């Protein structure tokens with residue numbers, strides 16, 4: 001199968017799409033067609049393991065570019081932690097995506113991408129660039145740490161990630177370099193795009209690790225099938241609420257849907273960085289500078305994957321509306337929800353999961369009941385300990401995996417928003 005750029009008709013194979021990250025024309029790669037899963041795949045899906053589902057889905061995208069045994073091993077390694085569907089209360093479930101090494105859903109995509117890239121690079125050296133609003137960087141760092149021949153440059157906005165998130169970005173050493181940028185996440189993202197487009201750097205094989213890379217989206221589609229498999233016996237419609245920033249996770253859900261997964265609706269849940277919910281309402285897309293919120297991994301003013309979504313829906317807002325509803329919520333609503341759900345149901349949401357929960361409840365209030373709502377719980381609450389403790393007025397326990405980062409020494413290089421300085425650093429390090 002070929003992969004084309006959303007900005008042109010230029011096509012490449014999967015190896016090039018993964019190694020390039022971003023297409024030459026600045027567009028994002030999309031599969032030439034969405035592969036379809038046979039009805040038999042869904043008939044006994046409840047008996048399949050997560051790696052089995054992952055293998056069957058991935059195979060359709062990668063075809064014979066990776067031998068079956070290698071792909072199986074890759075997927076077993078990537079998915080070696082639980083992704084449970086946990087009941088919150090009547091009709092509402094949490095798909096817990098945070099049991100990986102950095103306790104955020106991005107572990108799934110980043111680990112798969114690192115292995116796939118390293119396989120396709122076939123021993124050649126590469127420079128991987130990632131802009132992060134928090135969790136991407138640590139998941140990418142964990143995924144690529146010690147992968148031979150690959151250096152990783154993580155650009156993060158100074159003072160705009162939580163203290164523990166910062167430790168998860170800056171304490172790796174080795175092939176992982178942290179660049180602390182005196183700007184916003186949007187500045188980091190714009191710089192990353194500019195670096196990736198730079199002709200001189202391209203001679204050093206630069207590539208992107210952001211959700212613009214198709215290799216992150218493919219594995220993120222697996223867990224929608226997995227959640228469906230867990231809930232299939234209840235024989236109810238399923239609505240997924242996805243706490244969204246760059247909309248990689250939601251786009252992966254749309255891929256699953258277009259491959260045949262029976263989903264009744266997707267909820268695009270955001271904080272006040274609400275360009276997509278506003279687009280769904282007004283039909284006009286207006287990118288804006290991002291605002292800081294307590295769900296900071298979603299502080300994105302111009303979501304990169306919107307370009308893929310437009311492509312999937314032929315730029316037709318009425319087609320978006322057939323499948324997606326959008327809602328957005330303030331920090332006050334988010335914190336009040338963390339508290340309310342904890343007090344009433346004993347389930348502790350993180351701020352991103354709380355935004356997704358609010359989206360489900362709002363949709364439930366506007367529609368008839370009778371569907372199972374699944375919120376994607378994208379991070380462990382302890383990753384946002386300040387906000388969570390302030391919301392529930394209790395101390396929470398920090399998992400050992402996470403506290404271990406806190407004890408290590410931060411190593412980062414500080415930069416103003418200055419393309420030339422950053423480029424020189426990447427070239428020489």
Ligand SMILES: *Cc1c(COP(=O)(O)O)cnc(C)c1O
Nearest residue numbers: 135245246247248249297378379
């Ligand atoms: C990255 C992230 C999101 C947003 O995901 P996108 O795919 O960028 O929409 C939501 N929650 C958490 C915890 C994240 O790290």
